[in-house]
Amino acid sequence: xxxxxxxxxxxxxxxxxxxxxxxxxxxxxxxxxxxxxxxxxxxxxxxxxxxxxxxxxxxxxxxxxxxxxxxxxxxxxxxxxxxxxxxxxxxxxxxxxxxxxxxxxxxxxxxxxxxxxxxxxxxxxxxxxxxxxxxxxxxxxxxxxxxxxxxxxxxxxxxxxxxxxxxxxxxxxxxxxxxxxxxxxxxxxxxxxxxxxxxxxxxxxxxxxxxxxxxxxxxxxxxxxxxxxxxxxxxxxxxxxxxxxxxxxxxxxxxxxxxxxxxxxxxxxxxxxxxxxxxxxxxxxxxxxxxxxxxxxxxxxxxxxxxxxxxxxxxxxxxxxxxxxxxxxxxxxxxxxxxxxxxxxxxxxxxxxxxxxxxxxxxxxxxxxxxxxxxxxxxxxxxxxxxxxxxxxxxxxxxxxxxxxxxxxxxxxxxxxxxxxxxxxxxxxxx
Amino acid sequence: xxxxxxxxxxxxxxxxxxxxxxxxxxxxxxxxxxxxxxxxxxxxxxxxxxxxxxxxxxxxxxxxxxxxxxxxxxxxxxxxxxxxxxxxxxxxxxxxxxxxxxxxxxxxxxxxxxxxxxxxxxxxxxxxxxxxxxxxxxxxxxxxxxxxxxxxxxxxxxxxxxxxxxxxxxxxxxxxxxxxxxxxxxxxxxxxxxxxxxxxxxxxxxxxxxxxxxxxxxxxxxxxxxxxxxxxxxxxxxxxxxxxxxxxxxxxxxxxxxxxxxxxxxxxxxxxxxxxxxxxxxxxxxxxxxxxxxxxxxxxxxxxxxxxxxxxxxxxxxxxxxxxxxxxxxxxxxxxxxxxxxxxxxxxxxxxxxxxxxxxxxxxxxxxxxxxxxxxxxxxxxxxxxxxxxxxxxxxxxxxxxxxxxxxxxxxxxxxxxxxxxxxxxxxxxx
Numbered sequence: 001x002x003x004x005x006x007x008x009x010x011x012x013x014x015x016x017x018x019x020x021x022x023x024x025x026x027x028x029x030x031x032x033x034x035x036x037x038x039x040x041x042x043x044x045x046x047x048x049x050x051x052x053x054x055x056x057x058x059x060x061x062x063x064x065x066x067x068x069x070x071x072x073x074x075x076x077x078x079x080x081x082x083x084x085x086x087x088x089x090x091x092x093x094x095x096x097x098x099x100x101x102x103x104x105x106x107x108x109x110x111x112x113x114x115x116x117x118x119x120x121x122x123x124x125x126x127x128x129x130x131x132x133x134x135x136x137x138x139x140x141x142x143x144x145x146x147x148x149x150x151x152x153x154x155x156x157x158x159x160x161x162x163x164x165x166x167x168x169x170x171x172x173x174x175x176x177x178x179x180x181x182x183x184x185x186x187x188x189x190x191x192x193x194x195x196x197x198x199x200x201x202x203x204x205x206x207x208x209x210x211x212x213x214x215x216x217x218x219x220x221x222x223x224x225x226x227x228x229x230x231x232x233x234x235x236x237x238x239x240x241x242x243x244x245x246x247x248x249x250x251x252x253x254x255x256x257x258x259x260x261x262x263x264x265x266x267x268x269x270x271x272x273x274x275x276x277x278x279x280x281x282x283x284x285x286x287x288x289x290x291x292x293x294x295x296x297x298x299x300x301x302x303x304x305x306x307x308x309x310x311x312x313x314x315x316x317x318x319x320x321x322x323x324x325x326x327x328x329x330x331x332x333x334x335x336x337x338x339x340x341x342x343x344x345x346x347x348x349x350x351x352x353x354x355x356x357x358x359x360x361x362x363x364x365x366x367x368x369x370x371x372x373x374x375x376x377x378x379x380x381x382x383x384x385x386x387x388x389x390x391x392x393x394x395x396x397x398x399x400x401x402x403x404x405x406x407x408x409x410x411x412x413x414x415x416x417x418x419x420x421x422x423x424x425x426x427x428x429x430x431x
Numbered sequence: 432x433x434x435x436x437x438x439x440x441x442x443x444x445x446x447x448x449x450x451x452x453x454x455x456x457x458x459x460x461x462x463x464x465x466x467x468x469x470x471x472x473x474x475x476x477x478x479x480x481x482x483x484x485x486x487x488x489x490x491x492x493x494x495x496x497x498x499x500x501x502x503x504x505x506x507x508x509x510x511x512x513x514x515x516x517x518x519x520x521x522x523x524x525x526x527x528x529x530x531x532x533x534x535x536x537x538x539x540x541x542x543x544x545x546x547x548x549x550x551x552x553x554x555x556x557x558x559x560x561x562x563x564x565x566x567x568x569x570x571x572x573x574x575x576x577x578x579x580x581x582x583x584x585x586x587x588x589x590x591x592x593x594x595x596x597x598x599x600x601x602x603x604x605x606x607x608x609x610x611x612x613x614x615x616x617x618x619x620x621x622x623x624x625x626x627x628x629x630x631x632x633x634x635x636x637x638x639x640x641x642x643x644x645x646x647x648x649x650x651x652x653x654x655x656x657x658x659x660x661x662x663x664x665x666x667x668x669x670x671x672x673x674x675x676x677x678x679x680x681x682x683x684x685x686x687x688x689x690x691x692x693x694x695x696x697x698x699x700x701x702x703x704x705x706x707x708x709x710x711x712x713x714x715x716x717x718x719x720x721x722x723x724x725x726x727x728x729x730x731x732x733x734x735x736x737x738x739x740x741x742x743x744x745x746x747x748x749x750x751x752x753x754x755x756x757x758x759x760x761x762x763x764x765x766x767x768x769x770x771x772x773x774x775x776x777x778x779x780x781x782x783x784x785x786x787x788x789x790x791x792x793x794x795x796x797x798x799x800x801x802x803x804x805x806x807x808x809x810x811x812x813x814x815x816x817x818x819x820x821x822x823x824x825x826x827x828x829x830x831x832x833x834x835x836x837x838x839x840x841x842x843x844x845x846x847x848x849x850x851x852x853x854x855x856x857x858x859x860x861x862x
Contacts, residue, residue, distance in 0.1 A: 014537040015861050021537045021561025041556035044533050100810040106445040106452045123757045125472035130452025182760035182768050326554045329613035337613050379531040430446050
């Protein structure tokens with residue numbers, strides 16, 4: 001059970017982006033009382049907001065997807081690193097949280113997350129020591145990490161033995177592919193690692209097979225999907241063979257893959273794995289909750305095109321994350337600069353303007369397609385504007401982002417807003 | 432006078448990257464007592480460290496440069512956003528801090544920075560209100576911001592009048608160039624804005640001329656330098672003409688330009704401006720203090736090639752900032768993955784491995800040139816390794832970064848280390 005009370009009591013002040021200068025420190029949990037409205041210029045810009053209705057919509061959509069597919073989810077917490085959003089995801093039925101680093105695990109543990117998948121090998125003296133000591137300290141803590149090398153298996157086993165751990169450290173065998181990221185490149189390498197885990201019983205237990213398919217980039221959508229499909233086949237092959245060779249620990253088998261772009265394929269392929277034992281299919285999307293306006297917008301369109309039955313789940317994911325900035329300068333025809341930069345939004349792809357607002361307006365106005373972001377510096381956004389653009393210095397523009405993970409990490413606090421952009425809450429992140 | 436006592440008392444715990452799991456909260460100012468050593472694996476990786484001797488060396492080098500050139504500096508605080516490093520720069524003789532956003536101004540004010548150059552137009556209701564109220568509240572606060580549009584001049588004047596400010600809001604006229612960032616594109620536009628400021632006396636005062644030359648990118652170093660030189664000529668032309676037309680407020684004139692790549696040219700050109708009144712040449716490098724291993728390493732080599740007299744100042748700037756990560760996986764010949772990604776280092780250019788260390792080593796070892804970073808994901812670094820590379824899973828690699836600004840913002844706390852990588856202090860950042 002997560003404990004968010006310390007965050008409600010966390011004092012915010014004007015050192016945090018968004019909080020107006022001179023505001024006396026106040027508890028985060030009381031921010032809604034202030035009735036700050038972004039469009040009314042009650043906050044400083046740039047400011048990052050999460051639209052509450054879109055978050056709720058996306059959470060409900062994912063629940064319906066999981067109900068329909070039979071898969072479970074351990075959302076990747078690295079996306080938001082916000083315990084308050086973790087709690088929302090767990091309340092929505094998430095089975096566990098996925099995390100990428102030991103610091104992320106430490107944060108999640110502090111706020112009471114009791115089931116964690118570390119989607120990496122556990123390496124380093126302090127990281128191994130911490131996990132083993134947490135497992136020893138708290139019998140309610142359930143932990144899984146990946147293995148792709150016998151040397152790492154040996155290091156984990158030695159640490160578990162040395163600590164006198166009275167239950168196994170649970171691991172998932174990672175499959176990879178040539179040129180990819182981590183994970184065993186072929187079946188033989190994977191089985192070698194699985195055998196090393198089995199030999200390390202009872203201090204280690206092999207609970208399943210894992211892979212990450214999110215980095216394939218074929219020349220076409222179809223080619224990418226083909227690469228993903230072959231990789232999922234490989235993961236299933238590892239699982240079947242290791243099962244036939246009795247390399248898994250007793251109990252339910254975990255088959256896990258799925259970032260935020262291909263979880264439909266993962267759920268279908270793993271559900272049809274044909275392994276003669278109980279299997280849990282575990283997806284790990286981190287980005288479904290906030291979605292975005294560029295990368296995952298496109299990925300979701302591909303997903304629905306590929307799996308048209310998902311249209312039955314109702315309207316699809318909606319972008320919940322926006323960053324608002326002022327027009328700061330209009331120094332030459334056709335170009336404005338805004339108060340937002342690489343310190344404020346992801347820039348693997350550029351952000352897109354969604355709407356604008358003049359001080360005094362109660363609602364955002366439509367911004368036409370001629371407004372295009374052309375570049376970002378650390379603290380500036382360069383935007384082309386069409387002839388006749390209504391914008392002026394001091395107007396506000398709301399942007400959709402290209403990638404939630406690399407936007408969240410630029411905001412210690414993001415603000416929850418209703419559809420009128422009135423702040424109803426705030427979430428703290430830990431990066 | 433800056434007050435850093437609140438930072439010494441700030442409690443750190445294992446939610447902060449680098450702090451080992453389970454460490455009871457402790458005050459930042461007491462971190463040296465722990466005698467943590469990075470190479471001895473006392474901390475979690477990735478970890479960002481600042482080499483104390485390199486910081487001191489760079490601070491002293493810049494002092495010698497300023498003494499030799501006659502210029503002053505208002506270091507751009509956006510680079511580090513660390514009040515502790517601001518204090519170091521002010522103690523080294525910096526005339527003011529430069530900042531980019533109102534949140535950055537708020538942070539600097541909280542820790543007692545009393546002279547600030549906001550290197551942007553001041554826009555937005557809360558931003559204008561805060562600055563005017565701070566100027567009213569604290570007679571010791573000295574503030575400058577940029578103007579490039581008469582409409583913004585009018586907004587500032589109205590706010591100052593409405594608040595009953597009893598001293599002028601001081602502004603610098605910003606010159607720009609076609610296709611560039613903010614700033615007036617031609618002399619007539621600049622003089623129009625200057626006249627608007629003069630008409631707004633006594634609530635506004637035009638104190639000087641400013642520009643930013645750091646975004647020129649010619650096909651060759653020489654072409655870029657030529658573009659910078661012409662732009663500096665333009666800024667001088669604005670200053671001379673505005674002075675002839677008596678558009679500046681009485682008193683010393685500020686001429687300010689200079690990011691971290693061309694401050695030699697700025698100091699020389701502005702010193703020879705030939706304006707018939709007292710002039711202060713104000714440079715604004717943010718990156719000299721930590722320097723880096725890619726972008727500014729190259730820029731500094733160009734600077735010394737262009738201004739060979741700087742060799743007399745002694746050995747040049749040294750990279751002070753490193754990020755250390757573990758080898759996490761070696762899944763195929765020639766390739767390793769490390770525990771570091773876009774969440775940990777700048778990625779406008781990729782980081783470069785500088786040295787490595789095996790657990791148990793007391794000192795880093797040389798890493799050969801065949802080790803090359805080929806890509807970064809959010810939490811992973813892809814690195815090519817040569818045949819025969821000594822690295823193993825669990826070894827540590829120290830990286831130099833491409834760009835300090837976009838590395839600092841990924842670390843709430845960076846650790847000051849001595850030459851043996853023992854932690855002697857820590858600095859908090861506010862992004």
